[in-house]
Amino acid sequence: MEPERQPAFPAALKRGVALLLSLAFASAAQAHALRLNAEATGEGVSGLAHYSDGSPARSELVYAYDQAAQQVARVRTDSDGRFLLPLTRAGRYRIVVEGEEGHRAELQLSYAPPDSALATALRAELAPLREDIARLQQRTALADIVGGLGFIAGLFGAVAFWLARRPRATERR
Amino acid sequence: MHIAEGVLSAPVLLAGGALAAAGVGLGLRQVPESRVPFAGLLCAMFFLASLIHLPVGISSVHLVLNGLCGILLGWGAFPVLAVALLLQALLFGFGGLSALGVNTLVMATPAVICGALYRLAARHGAPGVSRWLAAAAGAGAVALGVILMVSALWLSGGHRYLPLMGLVLLAHLPVMLVEALVTAVIVSALQRVRPELLP
Numbered sequence: 193m194e195p196e197r198q199p200a201f202p203a204a205l206k207r208g209v210a211l212l213l214s215l216a217f218a219s220a221a222q223a224h225a226l227r228l229n230a231e232a233t234g235e236g237v238s239g240l241a242h243y244s245d246g247s248p249a250r251s252e253l254v255y256a257y258d259q260a261a262q263q264v265a266r267v268r269t270d271s272d273g274r275f276l277l278p279l280t281r282a283g284r285y286r287i288v289v290e291g292e293e294g295h296r297a298e299l300q301l302s303y304a305p306p307d308s309a310l311a312t313a314l315r316a317e318l319a320p321l322r323e324d325i326a327r328l329q330q331r332t333a334l335a336d337i338v339g340g341l342g343f344i345a346g347l348f349g350a351v352a353f354w355l356a357r358r359p360r361a362t363e364r365r
Numbered sequence: 366m367h368i369a370e371g372v373l374s375a376p377v378l379l380a381g382g383a384l385a386a387a388g389v390g391l392g393l394r395q396v397p398e399s400r401v402p403f404a405g406l407l408c409a410m411f412f413l414a415s416l417i418h419l420p421v422g423i424s425s426v427h428l429v430l431n432g433l434c435g436i437l438l439g440w441g442a443f444p445v446l447a448v449a450l451l452l453q454a455l456l457f458g459f460g461g462l463s464a465l466g467v468n469t470l471v472m473a474t475p476a477v478i479c480g481a482l483y484r485l486a487a488r489h490g491a492p493g494v495s496r497w498l499a500a501a502a503g504a505g506a507v508a509l510g511v512i513l514m515v516s517a518l519w520l521s522g523g524h525r526y527l528p529l530m531g532l533v534l535l536a537h538l539p540v541m542l543v544e545a546l547v548t549a550v551i552v553s554a555l556q557r558v559r560p561e562l563l564p
Binding site for chain 2: 298
């Protein structure tokens, strides 16, 4: 049955949609997940918060909690999603970043103030490396995508198989 | 639209889980046997859609496709979206596992509602309007999802309802537009080549 041919979307509408889409929306809050990297530096814990599409999480609140679950620092990320939580005491901390609309990420890390100029310099030198490692860990791996698709195919295939083997009511009669 | 771990309060998580489980149970009874492979295909589409980010200006827009699932599957959207959301949480870290019930509810309830409205309107409407109805269902399902998500956040406390709603709805405007366009294109393509798949 061939439905009667309709004109495609009117050209004016297409242009309107394209125009609206090309408007830059400053918020990337509709991405799927918030990611958080953090590492110890000379002055505290510095880090980067970004959304899963790669856009930085701008001016979101980042908290540091000590082991007694007391909030010890609270800062906002800058326009690149970077932040520096000033910490002075050694210990294990929980770093939490919260975005609007239900985004949240946290991690645990140990912090100790550097005991020498060398340690401070080393931390600064290693920071890009740590960021690279975090980025690699957070990248969506092709294996995960293929694995997920395989799982879906297998699950629905199994259901279809089970339904097909089950004797139908009409056949039983 | 994926709510992360540790954001919602326990009563909201439990209520969301219970309602989503009921929806999944109902959905499993509603999907006809012959549609199971098709449901699997839609599940794979929804699972993948979350990875597709279309760059828009300095930000990006992604697909949700819950409206399409609702149009094509009705209540079957519940089990299909629950499976896809489970895999997204496990493999991609989109949304927390404990929030799986709430996230399923947030995505699948609008799918069922918009799908039902689409069926109703398509049955009584002129034959040519179905692509517009599909566009409305695609955008409406995202908008309803946003409303449900903001409600879940508000019920968990710590948010003022209307300012957050305005902010999140505004952020989702481009998503709604893309969703309307994609849903309409897919529905009108199905209408041409496989009209029997449409309700």
